[in-house]
Amino acid sequence: MEVGVEHRLSPTSTAAGLPDDGHVVIVGASLAGLHGAEALREQGFAGQITLVGEEPHPPYDRPPLSKRVLAGRMSADDTGLPQREDFEAQWRLGTAAVSLDRAAKTVTLADGDVLGFDKLLIATGARARPWPKVHEAALGGVFSIRTRDDARALQARLATRPRRVLVIGAGFVGSEAASVCRELGLDVTVVERSPAPLVGALGGPAGSAAGRLQRRHGVDLRTNTSVRSLEGDGVGRLRRAALSDGDILDVDVAIVALGAVRNVEWLAGSALSVDGRGVRCDAYCRAVDSAGQPDDDVLVAGDIARWPHPLFDGELLAVEHWDNAVRQARVAAVTMLHGPVLQHTALPAFWSNQFGVNIKSVGVPARADQFAVVQGSVENSAFVAAYGQQGRVIGALAVNMPRALDAYATMITNRASFPPVARIPDAPDPIRVLDTALPPLGQAAPDAGRPQPDEQRAGARPSL
Amino acid sequence: MRVVVDLARCQSYGQCVFAAPEVFELTGPEVLEYDSAPSDHLREQAERARAACPVQAITIGPAAGPTRDATAAPPRSAAIDTVGGQR
Incomplete structure (x- = not known):
């Protein structure tokens, strides 16, 4: 999302100590790694670039994996990303990095090779969180969707028309997978611990709307429910799942x-500020060490990075979005070449297609405590909602109204007050402010079906 | 040739669909889909679509990754058939 503050150069530019014939090592050969490397070349870096990737595949695009690839409308082989015409780099694919020695400025690879670097970009991203019970996770028919190989295998299995698919978790990937299952005419049960799908990312009211959408499309959605166990047959294939609501489902794919x-x-041995939430870095993408000091030669970008976004009062943000991986890696490249002159201030921006609707968000709806539909209507599946925190607009969601979102990105950047005031013909009158923590009361669409018990205890908080 | 669209930036104006109907399509009121690996004879229309995009969300180029002559010196780096993990 263009917000006009991304490319501000400080007047005190300094050289960053990367020799013209230096060596940049990029660990992680996915979207962020590729864009970091391309940005170095675009800015004239003529030295050596080595891209290290654990997977054997060159960089590929992940968003289609849980959508078109799963539906069989796009080959997993066609997800490869484009690169610049004249792009040159060394590639070490199929080889994970196993350690970083910042004092020696070396990265050790799984095959024993040691790569020396002048600058390092850490872009190893994330992997799918596995089903916690190892024996159950190993059953045939239990899948994740993170890599191109994951998606290829699951697509092939769905094409054999399993009797029922169980989706564990109704975040974006799970919801998109459920959407594909329905598109393929497969029976699908979605189990979600929270009161609604997408609730962690978008809050209760939008999550409730997403739940109604799923049910309208024939998803057997079980909220406030978890999977107790997955059970295999005699030859290690998934055959049943036991749910916390007492049901035992016959399923052959989970x-x-x-x-x-x-x-x-x-x-682990790098003495950087690292934990399960990621690698801490500053707004110039420099990794921060365990004493809180930035390392000029070690940069971080993409899903693995946590950085203080100036718009959100220096709270550390970690953003697993396509757009962020690209922009953050490009800032990291600038820092490698020119030092700390350009801050990564892009707003998080996200999209999803599921159940026939286009969903886009900007800012950080997950951190908001208030929600208000400000254009259109939820019932018509075309609306914009603004998200507020402490009286400020900090996020927005657009469902089937993608062109409306730029105006809200500007409000977020300008710290506009929440709820926003706009003279727009399709604005609801009055605008009702809801608590994001709970699903709305009496806001259900007329076709919502029987509300869940959790929806009935929700408290609306009209304030206008 | 590979095509990728920054769909967070895309606002479904649909200019690409007119410029390159064999590469881009709107499958819902606001849902853009595209052929990420179109054959080379569609290059010209894909380039027209890139130029026509009001928000410059389209990138076109050769498939990323090592070319046959440009892989890293150690032979094992070319072992594309080894099984990778999830990093």
């Missing part, structure tokens, strides 16, 4: 969609 785990293990 899709584990429990979010992501950051790939930080290889940084």
